[in-house]
Amino acid sequence: AQSVSQHNHHVILSEAASLELGCNYSYGGTVNLFWYVQYPGQHLQLLLKYFSGDPLVKGIKGFEAEFIKSKFSFNLRKPSVQWSDTAEYFCAVTPGAGANNLFFGTGTRLTVIP
């Protein structure tokens, strides 16, 4: 069965530190990959997505993610975090053909200390 793994459950960083959140998936075919973010008290919203082309994807607020097909990974990165990045981050995957729904990871809670 399709699965998405986020190995970091809670990450605590100081402002200006670099961030990398891991995401691995188990599906072997063509995939669409997403990172969603939920800021405190807000709805889930899209951070970035990959569905074709350049495997290095840039999203909002300085975030980027790299699709590495051989590693079944789509890790999220940011060179310098801010206090306002405190949120929960979810990786999600859909197979590229015929699938109707997103498969989500369990989420990573990021706390940035000022």
Place this chain on the structure above:
Amino acid sequence: GAGVSQSPSNKVTEKGKDVELRCDPISGHTALYWYRQSLGQGLEFLIYFQGNSAPDKSGLPSDRFSAERTGGSVSTLTIQRTQQEDSAVYLCASTPSGQTWDTQYFGPGTRLTVL
């Protein structure tokens, strides 16, 4: 413009009662999804509606769960004979076309507590 809205925001019910959760998608969005987020878990897919096609119910956990979408817009998720394990946040999302690469726009969720 208006986003996805859900009601109620919170629902507390007694075990064995039926509950209805409502979702109003973004106007013009043809696809609508329901997810469930239990404590410490990721989002679990429940059901998907696309236009006038038959819904994909493959994620519904039991026959106590059902959903309908009237007029291609508003959707209601019904849970019959609620159990304590049904306690979760129920999220609704809509997309413009239902393509697998579409961004999903989420509502604020309904927090269901079954006592």
